[in-house]
Amino acid sequence: MSSYAALSDPPAISVRQIAEEQIRAAIVAGDLLPGQRLPERMLGELTGVGRTTVREAVRQLESEGLVTVVPHRGPTVAVLTEQETRDLYELRAMLEGQAGRLCAQRGTPVQAEALLRSVDTLEQAWLRRQISGVMDANAAFYAALLGGAGNDALRQALGTIHNRLALFRFSSTRWPGRTAQSVVELRAIAEAVAARDAAAGERACIHHIEAAAELALIVLAERARGAAQDRRQRIAIHQGD
Amino acid sequence: MSSYAALSDPPAISVRQIAEEQIRAAIVAGDLLPGQRLPERMLGELTGVGRTTVREAVRQLESEGLVTVVPHRGPTVAVLTEQETRDLYELRAMLEGQAGRLCAQRGTPVQAEALLRSVDTLEQAWLRRQISGVMDANAAFYAALLGGAGNDALRQALGTIHNRLALFRFSSTRWPGRTAQSVVELRAIAEAVAARDAAAGERACIHHIEAAAELALIVLAERARGAAQDRRQRIAIHQGD
DNA sequence: TCTGATGGATTGTCTGTCAATCTGGTTGAC
DNA sequence: GTCAACCAGATTGACAGACAATCCATCAGA
Numbered sequence A, B: 001m002s003s004y005a006a007l008s009d010p011p012a013i014s015v016r017q018i019a020e021e022q023i024r025a026a027i028v029a030g031d032l033l034p035g036q037r038l039p040e041r042m043l044g045e046l047t048g049v050g051r052t053t054v055r056e057a058v059r060q061l062e063s064e065g066l067v068t069v070v071p072h073r074g075p076t077v078a079v080l081t082e083q084e085t086r087d088l089y090e091l092r093a094m095l096e097g098q099a100g101r102l103c104a105q106r107g108t109p110v111q112a113e114a115l116l117r118s119v120d121t122l123e124q125a126w127l128r129r130q131i132s133g134v135m136d137a138n139a140a141f142y143a144a145l146l147g148g149a150g151n152d153a154l155r156q157a158l159g160t161i162h163n164r165l166a167l168f169r170f171s172s173t174r175w176p177g178r179t180a181q182s183v184v185e186l187r188a189i190a191e192a193v194a195a196r197d198a199a200a201g202e203r204a205c206i207h208h209i210e211a212a213a214e215l216a217l218i219v220l221a222e223r224a225r226g227a228a229q230d231r232r233q234r235i236a237i238h239q240g241d
Numbered sequence C: 001t002c003t004g005a006t007g008g009a010t011t012g013t014c015t016g017t018c019a020a021t022c023t024g025g026t027t028g029a030c
Numbered sequence D: 001g002t003c004a005a006c007c008a009g010a011t012t013g014a015c016a017g018a019c020a021a022t023c024c025a026t027c028a029g030a
Helices: A002-008 A015-029 A040-047 A051-063 A082-106 A109-127 A131-149 A152-164 A178-194 A198-240 B002-008 B015-029 B040-047 B051-063 B082-106 B109-127 B131-149 B152-164 B178-194 B198-240
Strands: A067-070 A074-077 B067-070 B074-077
Touching (some): A015 A051, A040 A051, A051 A067, A051 A074, A051 B051, A082 A131, A082 A178, A082 A198, A082 B082, A082 B152, A109 A131, A131 A152, A131 A178, A152 B082, A152 B152, A178 A198, B015 B040, B040 B051, B040 B074, B051 B067, B051 B074, B082 B131, B082 B152, B082 B178, B082 B198, B109 B178, B131 B152, B131 B178
Antiparallel strands (some): A067 A074, B067 B074
8 A cells, every 4th residue: 555655656745846836826826916025034934944945946936937036136026028928928829829730730539629628618617707617627728738739848838938927817807808709719729629720720829829918918008007106106105204 | 437347247147157057058068968967066066166056056957957856866967858859849840930930020131141141150160160160150040040030038948948959969060961951951041031031931940940850869869779788788797797 | 586674875954154235214415 | 405425234145064854776685
């Protein structure tokens, strides 16, 4: 018995990985806001590990683009400029386009089926306004798409891009009509894959991401306006003291 | 004066970055061989920094895919399996294809000119068998291509892929006729960009990488055979003791 | 030949230290 | 009242040392 456990357990999860995952999750989930400072001591208390270990975790997150570390100022949650956002969405469109193409070419019927089903699930969850269900279905969709594409390097690259763009993950669910449209786009991808139409799969993926990018840039502009307003107010209050 | 220096100097290069760059360079240059173990203490002596700092640097290199860290065994120079090599070259072909397309679409005439010139320089260097000149020209080529593509996220992504595939960087210069052929391919890219023919630029880039991948997989297979032979010999010697 | 124990080497993590640097607020001159 | 210089506290960058956990090659014994 114990030997079986030893065979599946050995992941040998390290304290550092836990801390890292915890911080990553907090950023991706939006608990830690872009621009927010993350003093090492604070992260240590938050995750219950020492400063040495925190620093290692932070370095990892830095190279994923989730945190920015400026010398002698310490880590902050990364802030995306408009240009970076554009670049990332453009890159994402390229990669997902290729994923769609490869999945249509190489995907098994089982994977195509999984793709279609995940779209159905997403739609149902959305109709019931179960946000978590929507997100799960979305994850399932990408798992199937990238599984079908059969390229691990591509999967990894897209994974970090998704994390960096996690800021905008909720944008669609709050924009009237966008999710419904999104479902249509995703279904187009799944159907292209099921039909083994590589060109259509690529086009559909690109189209989907371009639509998402458009919305994200609007949201970004709004946040920037909001932030600027906050700044003005804060200055006003400050001067009022 | 000093204030001007303070404005441009502040890069404030850290000891960690130096160590990191040193290790990265050693791996990319092939001074440290794939599979070789890299005990923290050894890296510390090599780079002249403490273990804490080494570990941070290693984490960064790990997330770039240059080193692999197995728990309680420490870092080793990453070894590429055949599948990983295939995946990476496939991804690289996608990304460089897109770079070629974007560069043809957006590149300025100046950048197109730089592209063409770097091909000429490369050819000249090759005819004189100046390997370092070839590598410099190659770097210039990619700088121009990615500059023209105007997407920083793309540039970064391709940068790490190039590093991971650095193992095969010298393959072409040792394969009779390959470099000459490579020059032809690169010129095709540059000319497509100069002609602002996006589709041709994409095709030419993909073709170039597919040719490089083919060669790399041959080299990889040979190395694997060589390694297997080494292993056999080592075992034989060992048994002979 | 296989099994199991053993000891050295290495990693994972923490704590504490110290200099370098940043930051926000205070002081003082104009 | 404004602005520059300055100062003290906070934080980071980097190190050394310590200790348990783990790995691994080796060797004794069945």
